[in-house]
Amino acid sequence: MRSKVLADGFWRSGRNKLLLAIVAAAMGVGLAGCEKPAQAPAASAPPVTVANPTKRTVTDWDEFTGRFDAIEQVQVRARVTGFVMSVDFKDGAIVKAGDLLYVIDPR
Numbered sequence: 571m572r573s574k575v576l577a578d579g580f581w582r583s584g585r586n587k588l589l590l591a592i593v594a595a596a597m598g599v600g601l602a603g604c605e606k607p608a609q610a611p612a613a614s615a616p617p618v619t620v621a622n623p624t625k626r627t628v629t630d631w632d633e634f635t636g637r638f639d640a641i642e643q644v645q646v647r648a649r650v651t652g653f654v655m656s657v658d659f660k661d662g663a664i665v666k667a668g669d670l671l672y673v674i675d676p677r
Contacts, residue, residue, distance in 0.1 A: 650674060 652674040659671050 646671070648674075652677065 655673040655675050657672055659665055659669070665671065
């Protein structure tokens with residue numbers, strides 16, 4: 571008995587009738603969108619160009635930014651006074667013990 575009273579009271583409200591109308595309209599729109607669309611005719615294939623591959627050697631290389639530090643360093647200091655007449659080595663050259671490096675004015 572009680573459920574019938576609640577159900578009768580539910581439908582008397584104007585707001586509930588509006589809500590029911592909105593839900594029914596939404597379901598109708600949703601079901602109308604379920605139709606299958608018409609199939610479009612298939613388009614013809616577009617023209618393509620074909621290229622023959624070339625065979626060649628490819629060398630991989632990379633560029634890196636950085637700097638080098640020498641493993642060993644030396645300082646050349648004069649133990650005598652005088653003017654340097656000539657420098658007998660090139661920068662970056664490998665020198666050995668006893669190699670002539672500088673010629674100093676003998677005065």
